[in-house]
Amino acid sequence: MLVGHIGIIGHDRVMVSLAGAHYSNRGIKETKKLSINIVDEALLPLADRAGCVSGAKEDKSDLFDYTVGDTGAPLMTAAPVVMECSVDDVYETKGFESFICTIDHTFAEERVLTPEDKIDYRVLKPVLFEMPTYEYLRTGDVIGKCMSWGKGK
Numbered sequence: 273m274l275v276g277h278i279g280i281i282g283h284d285r286v287m288v289s290l291a292g293a294h295y296s297n298r299g300i301k302e303t304k305k306l307s308i309n310i311v312d313e314a315l316l317p318l319a320d321r322a323g324c325v326s327g328a329k330e331d332k333s334d335l336f337d338y339t340v341g342d343t344g345a346p347l348m349t350a351a352p353v354v355m356e357c358s359v360d361d362v363y364e365t366k367g368f369e370s371f372i373c374t375i376d377h378t379f380a381e382e383r384v385l386t387p388e389d390k391i392d393y394r395v396l397k398p399v400l401f402e403m404p405t406y407e408y409l410r411t412g413d414v415i416g417k418c419m420s421w422g423k424g425k
């Protein structure tokens with residue numbers, strides 16, 4: 273499925289927030305595993321499709337090529353960055369289940385890494401989803417050095 277509601281909580285957990293009725297939730301709750309596959313512009317058409325139809329109505333398992341990771345989670349072959357996660361906890365709010373996850377493994381294509389082996393967002397350019405207009409935005413431009421204004425001289 274396609275997910276915009278993700279977040280970082282602490283330095284060792286990520287959160288994936290899903291409406292409780294989605295088909296994916298069943299598998300996640302059963303296995304306590306999921307993978308986060310970062311969407312770039314090349315992947316967007318297929319990712320958009322994953323967000324338009326439910327697995328309850330249509331088998332989406334052949335939408336992408338994938339391998340199965342150590343934890344059993346499907347890992348998209350074409351995704352530039354993939355995080356294989358274990359669900360640690362579920363935070364329930366009205367109509368939503370937010371999965372609190374630890375990251376077991378992160379895989380990144382060489383081409384999206386800096387010489388220091390960090391993810392280079394200027395190359396990766398993950399797609400940003402904006403809810404009020406239902407539009408996808410391009411990212412990737414550096415607009416400043418963090419703390420260059422705030423710290424002063």
Ligand SMILES: Cc1cc2nc3c(=O)[nH]c(=O)nc-3n(C[C@H](O)[C@H](O)[C@H](O)COP(=O)(O)O)c2cc1C
Binds near residue numbers: 276291292325
């Ligand atoms: C751009 C976009 C972002 C989405 N973000 C979320 C999200 O953050 N959480 C969520 O529960 N559903 C989100 N959805 C909806 C699901 O991806 C969609 O309902 C999907 O068909 C659910 O699949 P499933 O029923 O097979 O799990 C989003 C859909 C789109 C198109």
